[in-house]
Amino acid sequence: MNAAWLIAKSVLIEAMRRREIYAIVLVSTVIIGAVFTVDFFGLEGIVKFYREIALQVMSVATSLTVVVLAARQLPREFENRTIYPLLAKPVSRARFLTGKLLGVMLAAAFCFGLFMSVYLAGALYLGGGIPWALFAQYVYLQMLQFLVLATLAFWLSMLMNLDAAITLGALFMATSSVVSNAMVFVYDFVAPPAQVVLRVLNVAVPHLELFDLSEKAVHSELEMGGVRQQFWQPLGLDTMLSLTLYGGVFAAVYFGCALWCFRRRAL
Amino acid sequence: MDSPVIQVRDLVVEYGSGQKRNRAVQGISFSVADGECVGFIGANGAGKSTTMKTMMGFLFPTSGDVRLFGEPAGTAESRIRVGYLPEVSLYYPFMKAKELLELYGGLSGLSRAELKKRIPPLLERVGLGGKADVLLKNFSKGMQQRLGIAQAIIADPELLIFDELSSGLDPVGRHDLRDVLLDLKKRGRTIFFSSHELSEVETLCDRVIMIHKGRIVTEARVADLMKPLNIFEIAFSLPAGEPPAALAQLGAQRDGAGWRASIADASLYARAVALLAEHGATITSTATRTRSLEDYFIELVRRDEAAAGA
Numbered sequence: 001m002n003a004a005w006l007i008a009k010s011v012l013i014e015a016m017r018r019r020e021i022y023a024i025v026l027v028s029t030v031i032i033g034a035v036f037t038v039d040f041f042g043l044e045g046i047v048k049f050y051r052e053i054a055l056q057v058m059s060v061a062t063s064l065t066v067v068v069l070a071a072r073q074l075p076r077e078f079e080n081r082t083i084y085p086l087l088a089k090p091v092s093r094a095r096f097l098t099g100k101l102l103g104v105m106l107a108a109a110f111c112f113g114l115f116m117s118v119y120l121a122g123a124l125y126l127g128g129g130i131p132w133a134l135f136a137q138y139v140y141l142q143m144l145q146f147l148v149l150a151t152l153a154f155w156l157s158m159l160m161n162l163d164a165a166i167t168l169g170a171l172f173m174a175t176s177s178v179v180s181n182a183m184v185f186v187y188d189f190v191a192p193p194a195q196v197v198l199r200v201l202n203v204a205v206p207h208l209e210l211f212d213l214s215e216k217a218v219h220s221e222l223e224m225g226g227v228r229q230q231f232w233q234p235l236g237l238d239t240m241l242s243l244t245l246y247g248g249v250f251a252a253v254y255f256g257c258a259l260w261c262f263r264r265r266a267l
Numbered sequence: 268m269d270s271p272v273i274q275v276r277d278l279v280v281e282y283g284s285g286q287k288r289n290r291a292v293q294g295i296s297f298s299v300a301d302g303e304c305v306g307f308i309g310a311n312g313a314g315k316s317t318t319m320k321t322m323m324g325f326l327f328p329t330s331g332d333v334r335l336f337g338e339p340a341g342t343a344e345s346r347i348r349v350g351y352l353p354e355v356s357l358y359y360p361f362m363k364a365k366e367l368l369e370l371y372g373g374l375s376g377l378s379r380a381e382l383k384k385r386i387p388p389l390l391e392r393v394g395l396g397g398k399a400d401v402l403l404k405n406f407s408k409g410m411q412q413r414l415g416i417a418q419a420i421i422a423d424p425e426l427l428i429f430d431e432l433s434s435g436l437d438p439v440g441r442h443d444l445r446d447v448l449l450d451l452k453k454r455g456r457t458i459f460f461s462s463h464e465l466s467e468v469e470t471l472c473d474r475v476i477m478i479h480k481g482r483i484v485t486e487a488r489v490a491d492l493m494k495p496l497n498i499f500e501i502a503f504s505l506p507a508g509e510p511p512a513a514l515a516q517l518g519a520q521r522d523g524a525g526w527r528a529s530i531a532d533a534s535l536y537a538r539a540v541a542l543l544a545e546h547g548a549t550i551t552s553t554a555t556r557t558r559s560l561e562d563y564f565i566e567l568v569r570r571d572e573a574a575a576g577a
Contacts, residue, residue, distance in 0.1 A: 003373075003374050006369075006370055006373045006374055007370075007374075009370075010359060010362065010366075010370055013361065013362060013366065014359060014361045014362070017361040018361060080357050081353060081354075081355050081357050082357055082358060082359060084320075084323070084325065084351070084353035085351065085352075085353060085356070085358070085371060085415065085418055085419075086371075086374065087323070087324070087325065088323050088346060088349065088350075088351035088353070088419075089346060089371060089374035089375050090343040090344070090346045090347045090374070090375065090376065091343060091374050092343045266282075266325065266326045266327055267320070267325035267326065
């Protein structure tokens, strides 16, 4: 049996049995469910409001779950000394870390899958149709975002203690798009040396907002003159490939850095 | 001649950096041959676990070389034929015993069918029969240790490295474990383990390596080591009451109304008896007592500490 898959399976089993994911989904569902109590938008408005809130809550909750889950994988192994019998088997550290990442991604998919079930149930209940192609792209790009966050959390957890890694990872996740927008906004108003710094940051820090198609998925259709029209088309294949490459490069770099630290670490 | 299963050459391991640098292992060398059972003894902080962790690739040597089956320590290739029990056995609390063994067995390259065949008798063998589907968070420390032994031997490895062998086990557990190890030894497996239970080492090992403050202080076959551990005890009485100065070399101590001398060197026994007769002593009894490995070890450590303090 493949070592990475076996390790991934153990991560998934733990994630499912710890029940944290269910608690997060439950709390988020209650928050999303509160939308149904709002009655000042009319039916069309509430459908969009529900979708917007639900997708945001789902994205934030799953991202946070991924950051916490990924950040604690290695420190917990060190702290509980469970890493010794694992690495005593003929498993390289690279394969071990790959297994951990795969496990975190499977747990993320499980968590996001639960959210999707809740979301789709609500959306179908409210009616209004679902732009399936755009929605599938949204899910795919979200998974790509989780991959970037998971690898970043792995790396952070090798550089600092668990609490600091979770805090920094969560902070990055929450502020990434705001900071990215702010950088673009202030670029013209700062001195040339600072512009160089901003340019470097612009390239070095991933723009997580690129992985968020929720706005398009929510507002894909507009009613114009009594006729429902497709407002946002699904992204083209070249755009999807570019985004995959973009996310993939960041994930590979973060994973490489985490592995480099992990390989050099005395246990 | 076959190359040794374990080969440690001039191993130095340091922790920390700068002024906080601590040299845990200070240039030790030893080897373990195929089929040998070797006990690695030392006080807490002597460098046992550090050496064993370096063998497994968890720690990196500052200098020197460690090889298992001729492969550099730390590579996946060097661990293919090794079963390892860590100093503290803790396992994923949210997994069941069976799942955990499937994980470790799978990582050792066993197929699903093979695992299905091996796990139930293995759990029986380590005294965990009927616990296959119990979550590990419900396992006691001793049960976790038994499971640790099961994970170490699941792939029937040629070399077993056990760090603190019977840690957390009750007397029954230690007895069961001894049976498991004797069976493995009989089947020609190479066993290298550390333990604070020196009676265990006496029973199981062909050879012992004693380490103190990162240095090997004794390396000998158990049989050879036990020979000079015989102590000849002579109880005697003296007409004058106090032993004369000439008898001081016997180191006699008062024992009730008489005196008792312990002589560790067999060659001095006849001389001691002659000396006592010369001074009119009446020998009331003689006996041979075997010092344990523990006595020897404690004496060795104290001697080393006294020498360091001098």
